Amino acid sequence: MVGRAASAVVRVAALAHNLERIRAVAPQSRVLAVVKANAYGHGIEGVVPALRGADAFAVACIDEAIRVRDAGIESPVILLEGVFDAAELVLAARYRCELVVHSAWQVDALAASRNPAYRFPVWLKIDTGMNRLGFPLREARAAWERLCGLDAVGVVRLMTHLASADEPGSAATGAQLERFTLATEGWPGERSIANSAGVFAWPDSHGDWVRPGLALYGVSPFADRDAAGLGLQPVMTLQGRLIAVREVRAGESVGYGGAWTAPGDCRVGIIGIGYGDGYPRQAAPGTPVLVNGVRCPLVGRVSMDMLAVELGGVDAALGDTAVLWGDGLPVEEIARSAGTIPWTLLCGVTDRVRHEYV
Numbered sequence: 378m379v380g381r382a383a384s385a386v387v388r389v390a391a392l393a394h395n396l397e398r399i400r401a402v403a404p405q406s407r408v409l410a411v412v413k414a415n416a417y418g419h420g421i422e423g424v425v426p427a428l429r430g431a432d433a434f435a436v437a438c439i440d441e442a443i444r445v446r447d448a449g450i451e452s453p454v455i456l457l458e459g460v461f462d463a464a465e466l467v468l469a470a471r472y473r474c475e476l477v478v479h480s481a482w483q484v485d486a487l488a489a490s491r492n493p494a495y496r497f498p499v500w501l502k503i504d505t506g507m508n509r510l511g512f513p514l515r516e517a518r519a520a521w522e523r524l525c526g527l528d529a530v531g532v533v534r535l536m537t538h539l540a541s542a543d544e545p546g547s548a549a550t551g552a553q554l555e556r557f558t559l560a561t562e563g564w565p566g567e568r569s570i571a572n573s574a575g576v577f578a579w580p581d582s583h584g585d586w587v588r589p590g591l592a593l594y595g596v597s598p599f600a601d602r603d604a605a606g607l608g609l610q611p612v613m614t615l616q617g618r619l620i621a622v623r624e625v626r627a628g629e630s631v632g633y634g635g636a637w638t639a640p641g642d643c644r645v646g647i648i649g650i651g652y653g654d655g656y657p658r659q660a661a662p663g664t665p666v667l668v669n670g671v672r673c674p675l676v677g678r679v680s681m682d683m684l685a686v687e688l689g690g691v692d693a694a695l696g697d698t699a700v701l702w703g704d705g706l707p708v709e710e711i712a713r714s715a716g717t718i719p720w721t722l723l724c725g726v727t728d729r730v731r732h733e734y735v
């Protein structure tokens with residue numbers, strides 16, 4: 378018998394390396410490390426100490442901010458969507474959060490709040506074309522003036538978010554940058570625009586603060602540029618163990634629906650990891666899995682707790698480790714093979730996967 382032992386091995390030195398790499402690419406900017414969604418599936422508590430050198434941290438909600446604080450972080454923590462209702466301002470102040478303000482009701486809530494002990498640093502979010510969050514250009518000036526006059530508000534900074542920064546040379550990104558510059562011309566206050574793709578492909582977007590997420594975890598945001606070429610090191614290696622090896626005869630099929638039929642006699646390895654752990658069920662047949670360092674093709678459908686690979690001549694025994702992505706097998710490649718993006722795969726790693734920080 379062998380243990381199931383699906384694990385996500387997180388290399389903390391790679392986190393620190395990637396942070397330094399981002400600093401080298403955007404040397405004039407401070408770094409706001411994006412650690413929302415459980416640090417992109419890497420585990421907030423394990424990740425933020427390794428990123429202590431970042432200038433600030435960004436999360437999606439107050440629960441995540443509390444986890445960052447409880448992990449011992451004293452530097453600024455920004456709620457990227459601000460508060461979700463006025464009552465949340467109390468907790469946000471207790472945990473000394475900075476707030477993105479993207480809607481008029483949030484300005485109203487700040488105007489009505491009474492807490493002389495804490496003035497919220499605020500990031501006014503301006504919508505320059507993504508049409509997701511933020512004040513439309515025509516309303517931004519009035520919102521900014523109002524915020525600047527509120528007792529509950531301290532420093533006011535300016536931000537926007539790029540919709541297509543991962544498409545180098547995209548006209549839409551050029552237009553967003555131009556709109557942001559024009560709309561905020563002459564306003565005092567620091568600016569933040571760039572996500573990971575902005576850091577590497579759009580130097581004009583660097584501004585005072587860059588906001589990388591994916592690149593910190595050593596993954597490329599581009600379809601046509603790999604992480605190594607960007608000078609990034611992968612942080613997470615998702616691995617499982619070989620829990621069974623079977624001989625399959627030519628013409629026999631493997632797994633649910635009999636979706637794969639062996640073209641010849643072969644050895645099939647069963648790995649104890651599946652979509653219940655966050656491995657994508659949509660992974661195409663042939664998606665590589667590293668067994669003892671050798672690429673073996675995925676065969677048949679991914680199950681909840683298991684998947685099958687054709688072992689060929691690989692020297693493999695029960696209990697051996699299989700790498701699903703990470704060291705030697707970029708998560709970008711697995712994402713492409715599953716018709717998805719690396720962000721989804723990393724964030725989708727589930728609770729039952731044990732995180733090991735090395």
Ligand SMILES: Cc1ncc(COP(=O)(O)O)c(C=O)c1O
Nearest residue numbers: 411457538572573588589590591
């Ligand atoms: C507002 C904002 N800034 C920055 C980021 C980081 O993006 P990325 O992971 O592409 O670097 C995100 C992520 O979705 C975001 O929503």
